Amino acid sequence: MTESINAGTNNTIVLEADKLTKRYEDGVLALDELSFTIKSSEIYAMLGANGAGKTTTINLFLNFIEPTSGEARVMGIVTHKEPLLAKEKLAFVSENVMLYQNFTAIQNLDYFAKLGGKKNYTRDDYRNVLLRVGLQEEAHNKRLKGFSKGMRQKCGIAIAILKDAPAILLDEPTSGLDPKAGYEFIQLLDNLRSEGKSILMSTHDIFRAREIADTVGIMNQGKLVMQAGRDELTDKDLEQLYMKYMAGHMEAAA
Amino acid sequence: MLKLIIFKELREVIGSAKFVATFGICSILIILAFFAGIKNYETSLEEYNASTAANLRTYKDTTDWDHVRDHRIVLTPMPLASLIIGLSNDVPRAAYINGRDLPSLSTSNYSQQPVFSVFRFLDLEFVFQVILSLFAILFAFDAINGEKERGTLRLSFANSLPRAGYILGKLAGSFLALALPLIIPILIGVLMVSVMGISLTADEWIRLGLFILCGMLYLGVFLTLSVFISCLTQRPSSSFLFLLVIWVCSVLIIPRASVLIAGNTVEVPSAEEISVKRLQLQRQNARTADEKFGEAFQQFLKELRQGNDKSPEFQKRRQEELYAEVDKLRAKLDKDLNDFTDRLNEERHNKQIKQEKLAFGISRISPAAVFTLAATTLSDTSMELRNHFMESAQAYSKSFADFFRDKTGKSIDSKMVFDMDQEEKKKQQLPIDINEIPEFVYQAPDLSTILHDALPDIALLILFNLVFFTGAFTAFMRYDLR
Amino acid sequence: MILTLIEKELKSILSSPKFVSVFSVCSVLIVMSVYIGIEEYKTAMVNYETVTSQVTQQMRDETEWNSLNPQISRYPDPMQIFVSGINNDIGRQARISDYGTADLTNSSYSQNMIFAVFRSMDLMFIVQIVLSLFAILFTYDAINGEREKGTLKLSFANPVPRITYIISKVIGSWLGLVIPLLIPILLGAALILFYKIPMTAAHWKQYAFLIGLSVLYFSFFICLGVFFSSLTKNSSSSFLYLLVIWVCLVLIVPRAGVMIAGQFVKVQTASEISSQISLKYGELSDEYIEKIQKYGKEQRAGLENLEREGITSREEFQKRYEVIREEYRKKANTAEEDFSQKLAEFDAALKENWHNRKAVRQKLGFSLSRFSPASAYQLAAMDFAGTGMSLKTDYEDQLRTYSRLFNKFRADKIEASGGRGYANVFENKKPEPLDLSEIPEFSFVNPELSHVLKSTILDFGILSFYILLTIAGSFIAFIRYDVR
Known part of the structure; x- marks a missing residue:
């Protein structure tokens, strides 16, 4: 791993959660004063059980929901105040996206690229990016109808790459990928990091997180219960820490 | 189960x-x-x-x-x-x-x-x-x-x-x-x-x-x-x-x-077509009958003028004879008319049934x-x-x-x-x-x-x-x- | 941005396999409906021609103005191809009677019942229902379907304003659905040209308005679909709602409206009206006969007096006699005039009342059914095609005017030919045929387009209102839509 040696940009803060709190209308506290920062050329992995608040965090960055209090900022722009400006700086890969079933891979890419304001891509650009995410060339002009979950996920990642935004949000990106594709995906993230992207990903995969992330945060019931840099962790550590914090928190809750 | x-x-x-x-x-x-x-x-x-x-x-x-x-x-x-x-x-x-x-x-x-x-x-x-x-x-x-x-x-x-x-x-x-x-x-x-x-x-x-x-x-x-x-x-x-x-x-x-x-x-002739045809024949028949009646009447007048037997009995009989002929013609014409319309109606009815059968057959x-x-x-x-x-x-x-x-x-x-x-x-x-x-x-x-x-x-x-x-x-x- | 969105919307509609199958079914139905309409029109035309030629033939055989009772057949109008309306329900023939009334009888449906079993399938029906x-x-999954596919989240990860998104959604779906449908509609028009249906410029104008109206109606359902899809989370539930609403709007409300009105506003049947008139006729004629008998007695008494007076001068007698006669004649004339005036008044009052009640019922029924855009569409479409409710009333009005004209003409002719000119079989003389060329012609005058436009403005308004309502609804619903 060649960490931050060739990071072109200076270490400015790109993504920032500042005491981010979300209480839903039904009273559930989904996020409780969450704070973290992610600099450029940095990957931050959120770990946690289902319902810990990972997806809520990403939704808040995308302004799909409004925070109850606190702010989510992208390059200093408060997302719920200037959502359109903030979204220009964000790319997003969602979990298990279906995309447009009647469009080919290229047509899907083209549409979303244009929606992101990138109008000058050529077919070659689409081809290259699809190859980069590991989608075989013969699938490029096929309709998505017959695609497997992994192939669709690759298209989703390609869409995010094409947007060429400083920040990338990934919601369970490796779900549905086979081990080989998972490995390739980690390589890809590494590449993107070296291009200076700031990446926030939520995942269940402790080992991948340990492998790629610069910082790992463990969430439980809307709180960030642990945050550690890569240097502070080993594979075994993280798993134990994860179990410990989950269990510890439950004890605390009980 | x-x-x-x-x-x-x-x-x-x-x-x-x-x-x-x-x-x-x-x-x-x-x-x-x-x-x-x-x-x-x-x-x-x-x-x-x-x-x-x-x-x-x-x-x-x-x-x-x-x-x-x-x-x-x-x-x-x-x-x-x-x-x-x-x-x-x-x-x-x-x-x-x-x-x-x-x-x-x-x-x-x-x-x-x-x-x-x-x-x-x-x-x-x-x-x-x-x-x-x-x-x-x-x-x-x-x-x-x-x-x-x-x-x-x-x-x-x-x-x-x-x-x-x-x-x-x-x-x-x-x-x-x-x-x-x-x-x-x-x-x-x-x-x-x-x-x-x-x-x-x-x-x-x-x-x-x-x-x-x-x-x-x-x-x-x-x-x-x-x-x-x-x-x-x-x-x-x-x-x-x-x-x-x-x-x-x-x-x-x-x-x-x-x-x-x-x-x-299946083309079915319309009812009004038939009724108009009937009316046409009816009028034609009426004219024929009227002409016949006119002839008979003229004949009667002629016989009356030239006739030898001037007894009222004979005249009456003769008139009745002549008129009976007209009536016979009328009856025949009426029958023809009815036969004609019956035939048309039957044709129409048959066609209608055929049409109905076809329509309902398909619709079923x-x-x-x-x-x-x-x-x-x-x-x-x-x-x-x-x-x-x-x-x-x-x-x-x-x-x-x-x-x-x-x-x-x-x-x-x-x-x-x-x-x-x-x-x-x-x-x-x-x-x-x-x-x-x-x-x-x-x-x-x-x-x-x-x-x-x-x-x-x-x-x-x-x-x-x-x-x-x-x-x-x-x-x-x-x-x-x- | 908006162009990208619209382009994508168009592509996704046109490339879906659902579109290919459903669109081709619709196209076939549209073209078929026009074809069937053309065939029906041709049949109606043949029927019209046989009946009229036979009627003319029959009239040529007449030798007496007195026995001339022309029968008018309703001339088929090409617009019935697209909207049959009440064309098949109301009578096609009317006999001009001596009494100046002319009712249309022999409706196509009552004559050929088989066509009434399932009714006809015209362009309006296809648009309205299919x-x-x-x-x-x-459109039922326009918004919530994207949510289910995850593309809504993906789209809104980009700097897309929601209002732009929903506007382009509506415009895109509209273009994607309306433009392809113009193909079968144009094909239908081509069929009309191919079969050389005599459509005048006015007819084409009416047709254009009809198409415009249909597009408006179709747009309403597009907007309704988008509205419900932005109101619900799941496409399956929005579809269920839309289907229920569709059944209500298209199948239930129109029928219910008129039936409710029929319950609330009772209208006498035609036979009751005619019996009331004949009753009044009897009453008045009794009165008239009584008067005439009275005057007759007076006259007789006067004449007897005259004889008793024993006037010797023939001239004097003649003069007095004439005075008595004249007095009687005057009185008799007044009685007769009185009789016919009273009868006419009664008839007019009764009929006016009857027509008013009918109009009230119709207004109430149509207003109630206009809750549904489907009824508004149908009523306006029938008006454009000239097969709406006004067809019967207008036709009968014009027939009445004509029959007055004709009766006057005939009376003049009879008088000109020296009172009665019964050909006498006893004289054995061939009667002369009548000169039919002078008979006034009847031709039905369709209401002017501007008039039709005025009467359909309400329906245009209703459709536009509903469209605006659903568009506004979809905007509001989508602004607050949870894209997750």
Whole structure:
């Protein structure tokens, strides 16, 4: 791993959660004063059980929901105040996206690229990016109808790459990928990091997180219960820490 | 096992929010249709009483039965025809009878009151046809492929479950789940009929019961069809789309298209064409007869001038002879005329039957058309109503002629005597009792005839059920459970 | 941005396999409906021609003005191809009677009952029922379907304003569904040209308006679909709602409206009206006869007096006699005039009342049914095609005017030919045929387009209102839509 040696940009803060709190209308506290920062050329992995608040965090960055209090900022722009400006700086890969079933891979890419304001891509650009995410060339002009979950996920990642935004949000990106594709995906993230992207990903995969992330945060019931840099962790550590914090928190809750 | 599946199906359908909403709407519509039918019956009864009274009122002050030769009779309203309207608004409602000629039917309700023809009526038959079929589709379109999508199909067959038992339970369960709740609004409707003071004869009750049975069979057709289609397709969304297209075609398109196709294939000469032709020949005949009469008269005058035998007896005999010849010619011409029109009418009638057979034959591809035909036959509001009314009116016309003979001692064919002096005297007499005029009561064909006519369509509905049931059954036997 | 969105919307509609199948079904139906309409029109035309030629032939055989009772047949109008309306329900023939009334009798449906069993399938029916369903089928998942596919989240990860998104959604679906449908509609028009149906410029104008109206109606269902898809989370529930609404709007409300009005506003039947008139006739004629008898007695008494007076001068007698005669004649004339005036007044009052009640019922029924855009569409379409309710009333009005004209003409002719000119068989003289060329012609005048436009403005308004309502609804619903 060649960490931050060739990071072109200076270490400015790109993504920032500042005491981010979300209480839903039904009273559930989904996020409780969450704070973290992610600099450029940095990957931050959120770990946690289902319902810990990972997806809520990403939704808040995308302004799909409004925070109850606190702010989510992208390059200093408060997302719920200037959502359109903030979204220009964000790319997003969602979990298990279906995309447009009647469009080919290229047509899907083209549409979303244009929606992101990138109008000058050529077919070659689409081809290259699809190859980069590991989608075989013969699938490029096929309709998505017959695609497997992994192939669709690759298209989703390609869409995010094409947007060429400083920040990338990934919601369970490796779900549905086979081990080989998972490995390739980690390589890809590494590449993107070296291009200076700031990446926030939520995942269940402790080992991948340990492998790629610069910082790992463990969430439980809307709180960030642990945050550690890569240097502070080993594979075994993280798993134990994860179990410990989950269990510890439950004890605390009980 | 079967019981378990049936109960699961019942619980699943009846417990769904979709069911509560759609069932509520269906119930309201069914009860509304019953209510509208009852109101409709009351209205038509009022109208009937008013117009029969009005028709008789013409003779209110008449004192001589000799003047009562023709009047209008009105089709008696029938409670079933109000519930299942069919063609009763397209059939002429009144007929003009005079005891001699064929009754002439007047205009239909729709042509009198086109405001109702714009959107037509909302009757029980329409509600059943549209609602029951949609109801069945809505709840059965994902019967099999929906379970597959949810993964419950694999889960179920992880147990030692025979496929036949499963599909049987599925069909029986969903039929019961849809049919049993629908019985409630139907029973309420039937109850309303008896509570609101509409008396049905035993025959009519049987016919109504058969109609409801047809409705259930019709529901069954769409239910088995939906299950069948859901066995044939992978995803519920595509089976629904498919079923909706079938629904549109069978309820809205095929019936209409079939009649129009038949109309284009079999040309039927129009009635007015025939009547104009008849009139033409009649005039020609009249002219021929007039000429003959003129000749005869001239001949008579000539003989009178030149004749040797000037005795009045001979003259009278001669005149009678000459006139008898004219009468003979007249009779022959009349017979020719009648033969001619009979032939034209028969030709038309045959063509009509051919057209009708073709149209209904094609339309019977659609279960909705079969249901309509069965329902209108049962309620006696089918195409036959016109003929039935005509026959009834003819029979009445005959009995009226007999009545006239009884009252006046003359044939109704005889000329009306109009004597000014007599009139004055008649004025002094008591007016006739118009209520003595025999009342016209439309005689619906008896139950056995109606059953005989409706049976093929009921059988066809059962056949549809069987075909789709077998289809669903065999398709499921080979269904890919993964 | 908006162009990208619209382009994508168009592509996704046009490339879906659902579109190919449903669109082709609709196209076939549209073209078929026009074809069937053309065939029906041709049949009606043949029927019209046989009947009229035979009627003319029959009239040529007449030798007496007195026995001339022409029969008018309704001339088929090409617009019935697209919207049959009440054309088949109301009579096609009318006999001009001596009494100045002319009712249309022999409706096509009562003559050929088989066509009434399932009724006809015209362009209006296809648009009203099939195309509305078609619109729903393609828009019920416009928004919530994207949510289910996850593309809504993905789209809104980009700087897309929601208002732009929903506007382009509506415009895109509209273009994607309306433009392809113009193909079968143009094909239908081509069929009309191919079969050389005599459509005048006015007819084409009416046709254009009809198409415009249909597009408006179709647009409503597109907007309705988008509205419900942005109101609900799942496409299956929005479809269920839309289907229920469709059944209500298209099948239930129109029928219910008129039936309710029929319950509330009772209108006498035609036979009751005619019996009331004949009753009044009897009453008045009794009165008249009584008067005449009275005057007759007076006259007789006067003449007897005259004889008793024993006037010797023949001239004097003649003069007095004439005075008495003249007095009688005057009185008799007044009585007769009185009689016919009273009868006419009664008739007019009764009929006016009757027509008013009918109008009230019609207004109430149509207003109630206009809750549904499907009824508004149908009523306006029938007006454009000239097969609406006004066809019967206008036709009968014009027939009445004509029959007055004709009766006057005939009376003049009879008088000119020297009172009665019964050909006498005893004289063995061939009667002369009549000169039919002078008979006034009857031709039905369709209401002017501007007049029709005025009467349909309400329906245009209703449709536009509903469209605006659903568009506004979809905007509001989508602004607050949870895209997750």
